[in-house]
Amino acid sequence: MTERNSLSGFKKDENGVVWIWNYVGNAKIKIGYKVKKLLHHEQSKYQQISVVDSDGFGRILVLDGTPQISTFDGFIYNEMICHVPIVTHENPKRVAMIGGGDCGNAREAMKYKGLEQIDVIEIDEKVTEICHKWLTPSAVYEKDKRFKIIHKDGFEWIKENKNQYDVLIIDRPDPVGPGKKLFEPDFYEFVYDCLTDDGVVAFQSGSPYYNTSTLRRTFQNLREKFPIVRTYLVSIPLFPCGIWSFTLASKKWDPLQADLSKLEFQSTEYITPEVFKAAFALPTYIQEILDD
Structure with missing residues (x-):
């Protein structure tokens, strides 16, 4: 080559x-x-x-x-972007995921028997096709009738869905190309409207070390819409500098008060009740980014 x-x-x-x-x-x-x-x-x-x-x-x-x-460390990202918002909500029934065409986070959501609907919105049908061949076999999803994949632009899809989902997971790419729209202020308004009255959303919000502007803008945009906004951290070896952030926003439920007895961690490789709680403990330099 x-x-x-x-x-x-x-x-x-x-x-x-x-x-x-x-x-x-x-x-x-x-x-x-x-x-x-x-x-x-x-x-x-x-x-x-x-x-x-x-x-x-x-x-x-x-x-x-x-x-x-x-395949070696993908469980870390998928578990932390998925389990945290689902457990934060008291009784979620409908979950949608924008991005994540590999469907690894959908696999984690399937561990929650109380969920009735698991939708994945992926713009690129080829990503799903290739990931099902090489990363996450389609057999994982074929038997779960709650699962549906929608090949559509997430920005356009969310505008058409209001008050529909208890939990949203925004597994967006870098803010370039088609994914750039998922970082625009209007998108956060559409996310708020898509959620039910007590809905919860988790965003991929970049590295707190070198994507500081992405993290700061995500946090600030969510604070303008939601009464509860909390950033949490995870260590991902594949990503440059290792440390990564997610930001959760909620209309009602606080992750710091979540009932962790609901956490389905018996078959997870990263998240536990202790990791769930510890992820929200932020170093001073990251808290200063959010306070800026």
């Missing part, structure tokens, strides 16, 4: 070893992921999609040259 325009982010070193290089401008760092084998690559309508096999992270989904999730 040689470096070429059709494989963004991939480079071969002087020893013939292929790497994915991810440059993070805000952090002034460049992270390399050693590739054992390219399993899949194609250009969809929206982006370049690759799946690689690696020593350090197993299979990795790569979009436009940037690693997104891996």
